[in-house]
Amino acid sequence: MIDIINRKKERAVLVALITGDYSKAQVEEHLGELELLANTAGADVVFKITQDRNRPDPATFIGKGKAEEIQQLIELNDIQLVIFDDDLNPTQVRNLEKLMERKILDRSGLILDIFAQHAKTREAKTQVELAQLQYMLPRLSRAWTHLSKQYGGIGTKGPGETQIETDRRMIRTRISKLKENLKKIEAHQETKSSGRKDFITACLVGYTNAGKSTLLNRLTEAGVLAEDKLFATLDSTTRAFEIEKNKKILLSDTVGFIRKLPHHLVASFKTTLNVVKDADIILHVIDVSNNYFEDHMQVVESTLEELESNKKIQVKIFNKVDALRDNSRMDYISQQFKDGIMISAERGMNIGNLKKMLLEIYEKNFVECTVELKQHESKLVSWLYELAEILSADYDEDKIIITYRTNASAHNKIQGLLKSRNK
């Protein structure tokens, strides 16, 4: 029975080059990650192959000899899919497909495929389809050059050429339609989120599978899907989280990051990633049970930089400490990252201290205050609106009672203004 299910799964071989940019161990780790990606997509990895080369071969990426070797391997082992850890250009894909007579995928194509499988909402589906088409378009156009050379000289139009031209036109039309749809969704999201301005917002970010959704569930009982799959979450989910009575923040979960995330994908996930851009606090969740957690942290940092969000208040949350076999890594982390906190979202370990930490950040950085102004002090009222979020403004006969929330420095400024007025 199990055999039958396995046989139905596509059997895959994974391929990576060792060029000197990364050590052999790192390349193997990347291949391990690619295997997780392949499993998530539903493939069954049978072999993982590495090849030493100074640089990729322009025609076949791994070199003709190695390509032929792999071709024999897939013949003998009933393999349907060949997946490369690096992005291949369209010529390489075409040459390899011709030689191996199998489906050839690269990391970006695989990630896009997983995103397509996991997309549930209209927004995510639109974003993924857009990214897929943008990824396909240059491949089609190269194929077209190739076909036109093969089938058509000047003045002739082969059937292949016509077909590809039609495909390209269709894809372009579809791309503009999807972009239009995304704009509408974006506008809709803005109106939806405008009512949320009176809350401090925090966003869970991190490498895929770090435990972001598990932590959101732990803190807010959100009931978000958390599973041992890469990119389980594609849409952002936002829940109110009461750190303490009357101290609420809005906490959002969002799509995980990964190395070599296709940039079309980042671009089309703009609306989803706006949650990160808009957040006051970044909660960076790190899976410390992964030997390469520091590489993952770097990927997250540079993605945050791309999103212009690397200067925000950031809390490093070292998750999955329950999965560590000895204390050496915990010692290392507490020395290297003194401001971080170690937790287990799944087991609920150290969550109380995490809440305390968040409360401290909240109180240190955000102040809520009620002030009384005279009706005629309209200048001060307008300053307040400029410097703070106004939570309420009650107009009495001759006075206005205003409750505001803002960050510490703006609060000091406001208090200074109020004091100088009283003199």
Ligand SMILES: Nc1nc2c(ncn2[C@@H]2O[C@H](COP(=O)(O)OP(=O)(O)OP(=O)(O)O)[C@@H](O)[C@H]2O)c(=O)[nH]1
């Ligand atoms: N041992 C251990 N496993 C955990 C912990 N937290 C989460 N996990 C597991 O890690 C896997 C991924 O958790 P998720 O919460 O889905 O991770 P995520 O960061 O939301 O992942 P994506 O949405 O896929 O990017 C799940 O199998 C969780 O059960 C933890 O504290 N300890």
Ligand SMILES: [Mg+2]
């Ligand atoms: Mg998740």
